[in-house]
Amino acid sequence: MATRTLEEWLDYQGQVHPATMDFTLDRIGVVLDRLGIRQLKTPVITVGGTNGKGSVTAMLESIVQAGGGRVGLYTSPHLLRYQERIRLNGQEVDEAVLLSAFERIEAARGDITLTYFEYSTAAALLCFSEAPLDLIVLEVGLGGRFDAVNAIDADVAVIVSVSLDHCDYLGTTVEAIGREKAGIFRPNRPVILGCESMPASVLKYAADIAAPVHRLGHEFTAKAVGRSFHFAHGDVQCADLPQPALQGAAQMGNAATALAALNVIGLLPAPSAIAAGLTAVSLPGRYEVRPGPVRWIFDVAHNPGAARILVDTLQADPCQGRTIWVAGLLADKDAAAVMRELVTLLQPNDVICAVSLSGERGRSAADLTRVWQTVYPAPMVMAESVPAGCAFAAQEAVPGDRVVVFGSFHTVGPALDWHRLYSVNN
Numbered sequence: 001m002a003t004r005t006l007e008e009w010l011d012y013q014g015q016v017h018p019a020t021m022d023f024t025l026d027r028i029g030v031v032l033d034r035l036g037i038r039q040l041k042t043p044v045i046t047v048g049g050t051n052g053k054g055s056v057t058a059m060l061e062s063i064v065q066a067g068g069g070r071v072g073l074y075t076s077p078h079l080l081r082y083q084e085r086i087r088l089n090g091q092e093v094d095e096a097v098l099l100s101a102f103e104r105i106e107a108a109r110g111d112i113t114l115t116y117f118e119y120s121t122a123a124a125l126l127c128f129s130e131a132p133l134d135l136i137v138l139e140v141g142l143g144g145r146f147d148a149v150n151a152i153d154a155d156v157a158v159i160v161s162v163s164l165d166h167c168d169y170l171g172t173t174v175e176a177i178g179r180e181k182a183g184i185f186r187p188n189r190p191v192i193l194g195c196e197s198m199p200a201s202v203l204k205y206a207a208d209i210a211a212p213v214h215r216l217g218h219e220f221t222a223k224a225v226g227r228s229f230h231f232a233h234g235d236v237q238c239a240d241l242p243q244p245a246l247q248g249a250a251q252m253g254n255a256a257t258a259l260a261a262l263n264v265i266g267l268l269p270a271p272s273a274i275a276a277g278l279t280a281v282s283l284p285g286r287y288e289v290r291p292g293p294v295r296w297i298f299d300v301a302h303n304p305g306a307a308r309i310l311v312d313t314l315q316a317d318p319c320q321g322r323t324i325w326v327a328g329l330l331a332d333k334d335a336a337a338v339m340r341e342l343v344t345l346l347q348p349n350d351v352i353c354a355v356s357l358s359g360e361r362g363r364s365a366a367d368l369t370r371v372w373q374t375v376y377p378a379p380m381v382m383a384e385s386v387p388a389g390c391a392f393a394a395q396e397a398v399p400g401d402r403v404v405v406f407g408s409f410h411t412v413g414p415a416l417d418w419h420r421l422y423s424v425n426n
Helices: 006-016 026-035 053-066 095-109 116-129 174-184 200-208 251-265 271-280 304-315 335-342 365-373 386-396 409-425
Strands: 044-048 071-074 086-088 135-139 156-159 191-193 213-215 220-225 228-233 236-242 288-290 295-299 323-327 351-355 381-383 402-406
Touching: 006 095, 006 116, 026 095, 026 116, 044 053, 044 174, 044 251, 053 071, 053 135, 053 251, 053 271, 071 116, 086 116, 095 116, 156 174, 156 251, 174 200, 191 251, 200 213, 220 251, 228 251, 236 251, 236 271, 288 409, 295 304, 295 409, 304 335, 304 402, 323 386, 323 409, 335 365, 351 365, 351 386, 365 381, 381 386, 386 402, 386 409, 402 409
Parallel strands: 044 135, 044 156, 071 135, 156 191, 191 213, 295 402, 323 351, 323 402, 351 381
Antiparallel strands: 071 086, 220 228, 228 236, 288 295
């Protein structure tokens, strides 16, 4: 067991439990109890929502660190390396530490089976429990109520947004999905809501358990003033804060959501540290721009809400030439709804290249093209893989054009890898 490499561990973990997803906290809860980490001494902020989770968690980490605090951050999925999921004070977890955590989890679980995500969650919590930290930030993987991170009682629960996604698992209406996401709330503990409009189910559940609610646009606000913004939350007023380094129309609200969470947990640093954290924050794969004669833009937008945000951001960041789209979506995503968002921006001379994604949830380029042409009946190019789609875009684009690669972590991760090698060789 001790001789397994990281790749061997990950292959093994994908086979231990008979299902990729199994919505219950019973198994992970028992394993965490056996490891003695079900109750953490460090304050915990759990962040859920359909879109915006990654941005808010990244800002929480960056702001606290800028103020001198120590943060453990758990996110998923990863783009390039598994270790991206677990960060200690801004650094990816050391591989040797990670392998040791896997061995201890394996010894503790006995005959209890865990999913791949449950293994990673337990490993993150084990790493955090043994590090001197001021804050632990946990990003929900899917839903909330039965997500593995919800085995830990959050001191502050955040829902950034609620829209349709993962409907096969969470429900077919925003009210049903909202109730699943609200499952991370705890009685009498603060709830931060990062959108002015939330499903009634979210507010009702918070009221039912007497969880104090703080809503963007109500209990806390963010107001743009030129290139800066003003944050207000109760008695806290922070003027002339810089817009976050992350691109996108939603990022000012995401920043305010992170600040409100830190305020209620008592970890909001001085305005100078807030400004430094917002300026320094980074998040690979979220409107990540690689400049040049042809600009490359990488965004993991994978559902209609995220596609709408991507469109809004692209509209505010126009290019002189065409847009070459390289897109791959998983089979359980609403591809037609994503295209309905894109058509508001598409130009007649744009080029769309659909790429095939492999794996259990993969979708072929042919299937994506078929669905998209029911909404936008224009010729489209198909590529058998993400690298092939990127190679096509690089050959097609001329100076002044831009290439937008989007649709999934499974699309953007390989695309970033491909672009790194392409940039070295060209």
